[in-house]
Amino acid sequence: MEFVERRSGISLWRQIADQIRIAISNGEFDESGALPGELALARRFEVNRHTVRSAIASLAREGVLRVEQGRGTFIARHTKLQYPIGRRTRFSAGLAGQIKSRGGFLKSHVTEAATGHVSRALELEPGAPVLRLERVSSADGVPVSRGISWFDAERFPDFANRYESRKSITAVLNSYDIEDYVRISTRISAHHADPATLDDLKLSPGAITLRTEAVNAEVAGRRLEYSHTFFAADRIELDIDHQAGTALP
Structure with missing residues (x-):
């Protein structure tokens, strides 16, 4: 020290x-x-x-x-959850065998104009309408991640309603006849948790979070989702699966 x-x-x-x-x-x-x-x-x-x-x-x-x-x-010794980052990372599958139950809720959703960063990630025109979802995921009743995702609002006009009933990004995309998708880029950084993340993950000021900034796309390449996910660093570790072909620009 x-x-x-x-x-x-x-x-x-x-x-x-x-x-x-x-x-x-x-x-x-x-x-x-x-x-x-x-x-x-x-x-x-x-x-x-x-x-x-x-x-x-x-x-x-x-x-x-x-x-x-x-x-x-x-x-307070405890085993951190291991969360893999690979081409087909899914929250449920990633924690399989480590937890008894998973949960979460949709905190908010809003349609807004795509900023430059969001429009580039989704390959949309600047200012195009995008759906912004905020959700919190938990493992065995403990909140472990806070996610913010953006989707093309014109392509997925009722995404939020479908998510409310299905509780899964993958299930919602399946409902739009998108059977599979892959992660094409991931950036990982560490930060002190901001006020919203402190509240959502039940952390104390000064807590460290691991942030992933990711882009998911259809197998053919069309962009689907741009996301920021904040993980509680004391509860979860990110495991980069090189064999799965994760891109880390």
Whole structure:
């Protein structure tokens, strides 16, 4: 772990929480999973114990740490879900064998004018009408991803209504006689969760998300979907399936 920066514009407790996350990922704690005490951490980061306590409380709310009264703070060990990124990535199939149940809901939908980025991804004219869907997906009752997708509104005029009844992008596309589709590009980046993602995934400020920016198309090449998906980094890992031919520009 490193010392925090006092003039970075990022609160000290958030920086400490991030450093603890990194340390956990790097396996820097012993097999007991115990963190150093508040006083030791305060000395290490050159902050007061209240700041350390705020960082620990944030990670405990997310389930990263476990605070045991009279014993100390421990890593809440759990197995992350492995989510494959391949040419035919599907949420249900990707988590098959790892969870007992999947769920989710459509948070909102709206028809809007395609911005330059969306129009290029879908190969539409700038300003063309597109349907914007926002949805949250869960695994065994725990929210793991927040997705924003755009579709050609003229080609799929009642996509949102069909999604409400079918609860699946693949099932909706099948209803439009699109039997198969593939992912033709994926970009992956890491970010602090924005307010909407914090709320949807039940995370604490400072939580890290993995964002995928992807384009799906029919096998013949016609663009179908442009999406941003935010995964809770403490709950899920992205597994790049090279044999499936995923493109990572």
